[in-house]
Amino acid sequence: MGQCVTKCKNPTSSLGSKSGDKESSSKSHHKKGGGGGSGGHKEEPSAPCSKATSELSNGTKALEVTVETPVIPTVTGEPRKDEFLDGDGLSMLRIEELFCCYKDEQEDAILEEGMERFCNDLCVDPAEFRVLVLAWKFQAATMCKFTRKEFVEGCKAIQADSLKGICSRFPCMLLDAQGEENFKDLYRFTFQFGLDAEEGQRSLQREIAIALWRLVFTQDTPAILERWLDFLAENPSGIRGISRDTWNMFLNFTQAIGPDLSNYSEDEAWPSLFDTFVEWELERRKKEEEQALMAMEEEGKCTETETECSPTTDRLETEGSRGSQTWGGH
Structure with missing residues (x-):
């Protein structure tokens, strides 16, 4: 995921801190090493607070002023x-x-x-x-x-x-979020999260609902989800918004109804939009099967034609070969 770095230029400015004015006048000082034989000195990191001093002409030091630098x-x-x-x-x-x-x-x-x-x-x-x-x-x-x-x-x-x-x-x-009860809570939260509270919305706009459905099912995508979203996208005139009931029931739909939709019943208490979706999806699948069957039949006809043409070609090649042998004999 990469390193997370705070990009806030000056966090204390938003808190009303005025320490920046004082910091410009503060000086860091270095502590010299002890009286060992090395004679050198070692620099240490400056402490959170530093002392600014000035020396008078007679060699005495003026009063030390401590300036604290907040951490x-x-x-x-x-x-x-x-x-x-x-x-x-x-x-x-x-x-x-x-x-x-x-x-x-x-x-x-x-x-x-x-x-x-x-x-x-x-x-x-x-x-x-x-x-x-x-x-x-x-x-x-x-x-x-x-x-x-x-x-x-x-x-x-x-x-x-x-x-x-x-x-x-x-x-x-x-x-x-993967726990069953937690995901149900997250799922229901997502609907409310997508509403414009200031506008007093009670249903999600179709485009926002599609985006949120795809987002909330990121970790565990139902097999029927993409077909459902295609249905919503292809029927804009008949779908103005997604109600809370429709949103909540779709989670139950993905858990109770199989991908082939064979166990779906209009007699159960599903929203009417689900009835329309199932009819649309079954009709779409029927058309796909018919198109696939037609494609197979076309392919079969081509195969039969090639088979019928093949002996004629072989016969011509054979006769041509015999003719060559005859002329070669003379």
């Missing part, structure tokens, strides 16, 4: 003295700082632009299955949007407080 846990992964860890060892401060890296300037939520950067830093495509599973774990109410509460509670649910932590949870989340 940003979302970048370094190191704990801070002021951060609070919950019972699972998660840092609430780091989760909040991570959220603020991507939140919108006007709204207290991660919107489309921030979501794109967030997915890019996680090394995932915004349209892939892992992002859908992450949204399910975060219980996001709207596509391309994480509210602060959804993000914080979601990170707590998957036990991650950094980009690296979220990346490391993907394999477990994908495995978790």
